[in-house]
Amino acid sequence: MAGFFANMSCDPFTPRNAQCIVGSYVAYVVNASGALEYRETLNFAKKHNIRLVIRNTGHDYMGKSTGAGALAIWTHNIKYKSIIDYTSLTYTGKAMKIGAGVSTSEAQSMANSNDLVIVQGDCPTVGIAGGYTQGGGSGPLASKFGLAADQVLEWEVVTGNGDFLTATPNNNPELYWALAGGGGGTYGVVLSMTVKLHPNMPTAGSALFFTEPTEAYWDIVQAFLLNLPDVLEAGGTIYWQVLPGNIFRMPQSYLPNGTAQDLEQLLQPTLKLLDQSGISYAFSSRDFPNFQDAFYEMVPETNVTEINLGGRLIPRYLLASEISAASLTSAIKSIINNGGILAGVSMDVSRPPSSSNAVHPGWRESAFLAFLGTIYNRYNMTSNVVNQRLVTNTLLPILEEITPGGAAYLNEADINQPNWHNVFYGANYPKLISIKKMFDPDDIFWGPTAVGSERWEVTEHGRLCMVS
Secondary structure, eight states, X not given: OOGGGTTTOSXXXXXXXXXXXXXXXXXXXXXXXXXXXXXXXXHHHHHHTOOEEEESSOOOSSSTTOOTTOXXXXXXXXXXXXXXXXXXXXXXXXXXXXXXXXBHHXXXXXXXXXXXXXXXXSOTTSBIIIIIHHTOOOOTTHHHHOOGGGGEEEEEEEXXXXXXXXXXXXXXXXXXXXXXXXXXXXXXXXXXXXXXXXXXXXXXXXXXXXXXXXXXXXXXXXXXXXXXXXXXXXXXXXXXXXXXXXXXXXXXEEEETOOHHHHHHHTHHHHHHHHHHTOOXXXXXXXXXXXXXXXXXXXXXXXXXXXXXXXXXXXXXXXXXXXXXXXXXXHHHHHHHTTOEEEEEEOOOOSOOSXXXXXXXXXXXXXXXXXXXXXXXXXXXXXXXXXXXXXXXXXXXXXXXXXXXXXXXXXXXXXXOTTHXXXXXXXXXXXXXXXXXHHOTTOOOOOTTSTXXXXXXXXXXXXXXXXX
């Protein structure tokens, strides 16, 4: 997924005579099965001054899961999981203990077999205890239950000091706080996490598609944006795309504990304007007996692929009036006209979690997560470099202008994001730095844009060196 960090080497999409060298890939991998392998690998890397990388599935746009000449701790085969009855000061109920290598689909399958659900992302093969949850973790159940980081009850982790610790809101609370939303691969290497489970529920799903060559298209887009708060307040989550050629797609939306009729009624302002405008559209809405059936019907498993990516959290105040929504619509139109595409994941995660965590405060004020960018060219790296500059210098500033001091999702964002400390971590960054120094004083853990990464730089030949 992080195509920029794989130097187009050993790539099945390039010509057969293209290079196939180790380059920026890791040189050696430890297939870890527990804390002992974690510690031994950390000690070896420290003793021999070797760059260390944490890797599970490699679902990472930001380049954290690879590195030239590095030694990797591969957590992918730590697959234990169990459902337990959990009791603490902040939560009593069903929970799941998840090994570092368990995928979303594996965790959700166990939950489903017990008539439960776990908060998950959009791709079934993501390692749920890794950078996904440690970076915050958005998903289709977010409006109902919050972000993935909001579900965490405890972590088992080996720190940069080599200590094997259990971190909860009351035991090693600083480490617990940092791991729940403060980014992965920088304070320690997680062995397991324990998270809340929720009762399974009937779930409604719907999809919408339309295209319109005239300016009326943008009137509908604006109406859709103004329609979002009602759906989110009801516990719904909506995925949508605005594409070149005046194409609008809403491939999936979810209303847990709601009906298809409820969801259609919530979307009436948009559908009514489409009818009044005489624009043809395709709309479908269905009832599913449980969340998992809705998810696997709406999101058939697909490969997650590269993209020249940027991102921004769009605050709810931009959807509070026709004037502000018009400004947002104009910005989206400008992104399309400048050669970009835009997708939104709309959810309401405003409710504070039962235990404080390091999720960027901007999440609590957001109406949707905006992804923007251009299609990655698997045959032409020069084209990708040019297009990523387009994202950084042209497309992202369009959204930044209407969201001053705003935030982005640290897992899915521009790799060249200016002022990333504030954009990815906000006011939490100074505290996160102090926790980083507490649990990893030797900087054994490093990743691009991870907390503390500014002390180091990757040189021309891939070596990781301390900034002089």
